[in-house]
Amino acid sequence: MSSELHIYNTHKREKEKFEPLNAPHVGLYVCGPTVYSEPHIGNVRTFSSFDVIYRYLVHLGYKVRYVRNITDAGHLTNAAGEGVNRMESAAKLESLEPMEVVQKYTTNFHDIMNLFNAKPPSIEPTATGHIIEQIEMIEKLIENGFAYEVEGSVYFDVTSYNKKYPYGELSGRKIEDLVAGYRDLDGQDEKRNTIDFALWKKASPEHIMQWRSPWGMGFPGWHLECSVMSTKYLGQSFDIHGGGMDLKFPHHECEIAQNKGTYNEGGARYWMHTNMLNFNGQKMSKSLGNAILPMEFVTGTHELLDKGYHPSVIRLLFLQTHYSSELDINIKGLQDAEKAWKKLFESKGHLASLVGSAKTPTETSGKISALCKGCTDNMNDDFNSAKTLANLFELSGIINSLKGGQTTLDQVQVSDIELLTTTFNNFLLDIFGLQEPQQASSNDKLDDVMNVIISLRKQARDNKDWATSDKIRDELQAAGIQIKDGKDGEVSFSVD
Amino acid sequence: MSSELHIYNTHKREKEKFEPLNAPHVGLYVCGPTVYSEPHIGNVRTFSSFDVIYRYLVHLGYKVRYVRNITDAGHLTNAAGEGVNRMESAAKLESLEPMEVVQKYTTNFHDIMNLFNAKPPSIEPTATGHIIEQIEMIEKLIENGFAYEVEGSVYFDVTSYNKKYPYGELSGRKIEDLVAGYRDLDGQDEKRNTIDFALWKKASPEHIMQWRSPWGMGFPGWHLECSVMSTKYLGQSFDIHGGGMDLKFPHHECEIAQNKGTYNEGGARYWMHTNMLNFNGQKMSKSLGNAILPMEFVTGTHELLDKGYHPSVIRLLFLQTHYSSELDINIKGLQDAEKAWKKLFESKGHLASLVGSAKTPTETSGKISALCKGCTDNMNDDFNSAKTLANLFELSGIINSLKGGQTTLDQVQVSDIELLTTTFNNFLLDIFGLQEPQQASSNDKLDDVMNVIISLRKQARDNKDWATSDKIRDELQAAGIQIKDGKDGEVSFSVD
Numbered sequence: 001m002s003s004e005l006h007i008y009n010t011h012k013r014e015k016e017k018f019e020p021l022n023a024p025h026v027g028l029y030v031c032g033p034t035v036y037s038e039p040h041i042g043n044v045r046t047f048s049s050f051d052v053i054y055r056y057l058v059h060l061g062y063k064v065r066y067v068r069n070i071t072d073a074g075h076l077t078n079a080a081g082e083g084v085n086r087m088e089s090a091a092k093l094e095s096l097e098p099m100e101v102v103q104k105y106t107t108n109f110h111d112i113m114n115l116f117n118a119k120p121p122s123i124e125p126t127a128t129g130h131i132i133e134q135i136e137m138i139e140k141l142i143e144n145g146f147a148y149e150v151e152g153s154v155y156f157d158v159t160s161y162n163k164k165y166p167y168g169e170l171s172g173r174k175i176e177d178l179v180a181g182y183r184d185l186d187g188q189d190e191k192r193n194t195i196d197f198a199l200w201k202k203a204s205p206e207h208i209m210q211w212r213s214p215w216g217m218g219f220p221g222w223h224l225e226c227s228v229m230s231t232k233y234l235g236q237s238f239d240i241h242g243g244g245m246d247l248k249f250p251h252h253e254c255e256i257a258q259n260k261g262t263y264n265e266g267g268a269r270y271w272m273h274t275n276m277l278n279f280n281g282q283k284m285s286k287s288l289g290n291a292i293l294p295m296e297f298v299t300g301t302h303e304l305l306d307k308g309y310h311p312s313v314i315r316l317l318f319l320q321t322h323y324s325s326e327l328d329i330n331i332k333g334l335q336d337a338e339k340a341w342k343k344l345f346e347s348k349g350h351l352a353s354l355v356g357s358a359k360t361p362t363e364t365s366g367k368i369s370a371l372c373k374g375c376t377d378n379m380n381d382d383f384n385s386a387k388t389l390a391n392l393f394e395l396s397g398i399i400n401s402l403k404g405g406q407t408t409l410d411q412v413q414v415s416d417i418e419l420l421t422t423t424f425n426n427f428l429l430d431i432f433g434l435q436e437p438q439q440a441s442s443n444d445k446l447d448d449v450m451n452v453i454i455s456l457r458k459q460a461r462d463n464k465d466w467a468t469s470d471k472i473r474d475e476l477q478a479a480g481i482q483i484k485d486g487k488d489g490e491v492s493f494s495v496d
Numbered sequence: 497m498s499s500e501l502h503i504y505n506t507h508k509r510e511k512e513k514f515e516p517l518n519a520p521h522v523g524l525y526v527c528g529p530t531v532y533s534e535p536h537i538g539n540v541r542t543f544s545s546f547d548v549i550y551r552y553l554v555h556l557g558y559k560v561r562y563v564r565n566i567t568d569a570g571h572l573t574n575a576a577g578e579g580v581n582r583m584e585s586a587a588k589l590e591s592l593e594p595m596e597v598v599q600k601y602t603t604n605f606h607d608i609m610n611l612f613n614a615k616p617p618s619i620e621p622t623a624t625g626h627i628i629e630q631i632e633m634i635e636k637l638i639e640n641g642f643a644y645e646v647e648g649s650v651y652f653d654v655t656s657y658n659k660k661y662p663y664g665e666l667s668g669r670k671i672e673d674l675v676a677g678y679r680d681l682d683g684q685d686e687k688r689n690t691i692d693f694a695l696w697k698k699a700s701p702e703h704i705m706q707w708r709s710p711w712g713m714g715f716p717g718w719h720l721e722c723s724v725m726s727t728k729y730l731g732q733s734f735d736i737h738g739g740g741m742d743l744k745f746p747h748h749e750c751e752i753a754q755n756k757g758t759y760n761e762g763g764a765r766y767w768m769h770t771n772m773l774n775f776n777g778q779k780m781s782k783s784l785g786n787a788i789l790p791m792e793f794v795t796g797t798h799e800l801l802d803k804g805y806h807p808s809v810i811r812l813l814f815l816q817t818h819y820s821s822e823l824d825i826n827i828k829g830l831q832d833a834e835k836a837w838k839k840l841f842e843s844k845g846h847l848a849s850l851v852g853s854a855k856t857p858t859e860t861s862g863k864i865s866a867l868c869k870g871c872t873d874n875m876n877d878d879f880n881s882a883k884t885l886a887n888l889f890e891l892s893g894i895i896n897s898l899k900g901g902q903t904t905l906d907q908v909q910v911s912d913i914e915l916l917t918t919t920f921n922n923f924l925l926d927i928f929g930l931q932e933p934q935q936a937s938s939n940d941k942l943d944d945v946m947n948v949i950i951s952l953r954k955q956a957r958d959n960k961d962w963a964t965s966d967k968i969r970d971e972l973q974a975a976g977i978q979i980k981d982g983k984d985g986e987v988s989f990s991v992d
Binding site: 022025026027063065092093094097099100102103107110120121122123124125126128129131132136211212233234235238445446448449450451452453455456459468471472475476478479480481 | 518521522523559561588589590593595596598599603606616617618619620621622624625627628632707708729730731734941942944945946947948949951952955964967968971972974975976977
């Protein structure tokens with residue numbers, strides 16, 4: 001009997017058995033990137049974590065609709081203070097066009113996620129693509145008494161909402177503390193209460209992204225798009241909502257309020273939050289000079305790195321820590337993850353040549369079977385990839401011992417090797433999304449074959465068969481390969 | 497004195513000097529893909545052609561804003577006849593979600609354009625992302641008397657428009673002939689005239705993509721999005737509009753009418769149309785079984801292909817024909833393009849080792865200089881890549897002759913080699929976007945070295961030196977390489 005998937009629901013603050021609303025379908029919403037700059041490696045961790053969660057749900061047989069939005073409606077203003085009127089003029093091409101910035105960083109984001117071998121979501125909706133739907137939700141909130149208009153802007157009325165539904169449940173905040181904690185900020189005094197948040201903002205002329213609405217020209221508040229897009233594509237009540245821990249408050253808290261205020265349902269039933277990431281024990285920030293970009297981890301072009309690391313090494317490093325725990329990246333950790341990555345795939349590579357000869361289950365069979373089952377049990381325990389990896393390492397030890405002969409092949413059955421093969425394929429490739437280190441490449445083969453030739457040449461020279469020795473030299477030269485005789489009799493070669 | 501860029505303007509039916517409205521800025525709009533299926537290789541030709549045009553404009557020093565839309569608002573209906581009301585239910589995840597289809601084929605389209613080394617456009621706006629703007633244009637058209645509402649749909653009034661502006665200029669059609677040529681189609685009788693086209697369509701319940709509008713729930717007509725997005729991002733009058741020839745009528749004709757009817761300006765000043773593509777002299781179509789997908793050309797997995805071709809080979813094949821001419825693809829053409837591709841890069845590779853010793857310009861210098869200048873002159877002549885390639889082949893001949901010694905290095909100056917290097921880099925890499933063939937790969941080296949070994953083994957066998965012959969076999973086997981003796985004395989090898 002296999003274990004069942006349990007998820008730590010950050011809303012309920014407990015691990016719950018996962019029961020989808022409409023199995024085998026699962027709706028998964030993850031807050032995506034804001035495409036006005038390059039993603040942080042912490043974003044890559046979050047999206048890699050949800051990629052593994054998505055892959056595991058698919059592995060379990062669920063039909064997952066995975067929605068991850070693109071926040072492209074932002075608050076860009078024209079630095080020159082030029083308003084939208086400028087946009088009508090012949091000089092439009094000279095003006096900053098936010099969608100050009102959006103395009104650049106959307107492409108960059110996709111390139112990075114491809115590099116890190118994350119699968120694209122089922123739907124990647126944009127905020128600018130859902131302005132009408134956002135206006136409609138605001139209208140419903142006003143109608144339901146949870147929002148009010150002031151001077152062309154619309155705010156969510158937290159106090160009024162809190163009379164019907166508790167506000168602050170997700171993040172564990174009390175409305176009284178929140179009110180006391182807020183200072184009156186300049187220009188926000190038009191709100192009835194400092195904790196109210198914007199659903200629609202009146203656009204000043206220098207806001208270059210603005211749309212018409214029942215309240216005049218403006219743009220949606222940032223929290224709104226996720227409520228609108230998650231319910232549009234997954235339903236008013238859906239399965240899982242994920243995001244970085246930093247989004248819990250106010251973003252996700254506001255999402256829940258918007259959803260309940262509109263539909264009397266809070267959207268997601270399971271909330272999942274990924275934890276933060278440090279480098280050498282410090283928060284990464286531009287001012288500390290340790291804000292290494294995702295691409296820099298791969299190319300190694302940052303002074304704090306010793307070299308570049310394969311994206312799969314970084315993915316493996318992420319997976320070695322549970323998604324909900326803080327993770328510290330450092331050189332030692334990267335180097336260890338690289339060794340671990342190579343070791344796991346080396347063991348996987350050995351499997352094809354192992355033929356078990358035991359006719360009945362042995363003690364080793366029992367170990368293998370328990371460790372393989374453990375991989376699934378650990379993932380079923382709130383996607384515990386760290387513990388699953390520990391099992392895979394133990395299995396790797398068994399494989400290496402079989403390969404090295406310390407454990408003889410009569411200690412395993414054919415079916416044990418089959419189970420190992422399935423487990424390694426499933427977890428390394430399909431679920432963890434790791435890529436193979438370069439296969440023993442044709443360069444290695446070239447080395448091997450050159451060793452054969454060099455030994456033939458040595459034999460010819462030992463026999464004073466100069467004709468053969470010259471022939472070898474000339475033919476290799478014609479192929480662009482130079483043989484060099486070292487001082488100590490060591491022979492090397494170089495390729496043009 | 498360098499030549500100046502001229503473009504064949506399909507609207508004026510003549511070649512015109514290119515004078516951007518607002519140099520050094522250039523606005524370029526190209527009709528992008530409909531993302532409900534995989535692109536056709538003909539689409540890849542069109543987008544590759546405009547990629548080269550874009551790259552060349554950038555090469556000339558223009559700051560190009562290149563807008564290529566994604567048509568994602570379509571006319572998908574739910575096969576089960578289920579309407580939008582279904583979307584509110586708990587079973588939402590079971591329903592077809594058009595945006596899921598859109599996501600799949602948008603990702604697929606980007607993958608293919610990346611494979612073919614096309615640069616992403618500056619902005620890639622979507623139809624669903626501009627519903628409000630489309631509604632606004634319809635309102636202006638109604639206000640200006642060029643559109644009318646019937647039963648929740650809005651149509652463009654071609655007859656009324658034609659009284660003020662000529663309709664049909666781009667495609668060379670007369671409104672009288674068009675009216676006579678149309679049959680009354682079912683369900684379109686609500687239009688005042690058969691040639692009127694839809695700006696907004698009332699959604700029937702089975703239309704699963706629909707938005708609210710002043711005319712009720714519906715969706716925009718297909719021609720509208722390009723008028724809206726080109727003018728939003730490039731201005732009411734802009735430089736170049738491109739697309740496949742099949743879009744000239746009705747799509748581009750309708751675009752011009754919408755633009756003039758709204759702004760009294762027709763949008764693009766230069767219209768460019770790419771021509772169609774055949775395979776073995778036949779139009780490609782599913783019914784003929786010759787509709788080879790772009791990826792299949794690369795992988796070679798289609799019965800009509802002899803093997804896969806590198807995307808750069810296919811790009812080169814495209815470039816060998818002027819974009820405005822019909823192009824026939826066939827195996828011979830692909831094979832020739834592959835040879836041409838290798839030859840050009842081989843010559844380019846020789847340049848680094850050539851050192852001219854002439855102190856003053858020679859006859860060869862004169863030839864090189866004229867041919868290099870010709871590359872630019874040909875591109876300036878309506879982007880004539882075919883003629884530019886012919887020049888590059890002639891230059892390739894000169895380079896090979898210098899490399900082979902048929903032309904001595906005292907016939908060229910250092911500056912001639914520099915000019916050749918710049919020209920090959922600019923045209924092959926930057927402008928034509930071709931990728932280098934794999935450098936003489938280690939696989940080729942392995943083949944070369946194996947030939948040396950095989951000949952040593954033959955020598956040993958001829959000498960009845962079985963010890964050496966066996967040593968070779970065993971050592972290669974240990975390296976995972978098997979030698980096979982064929983019936984005709986031919987020796988081959990295989991790598992594990």
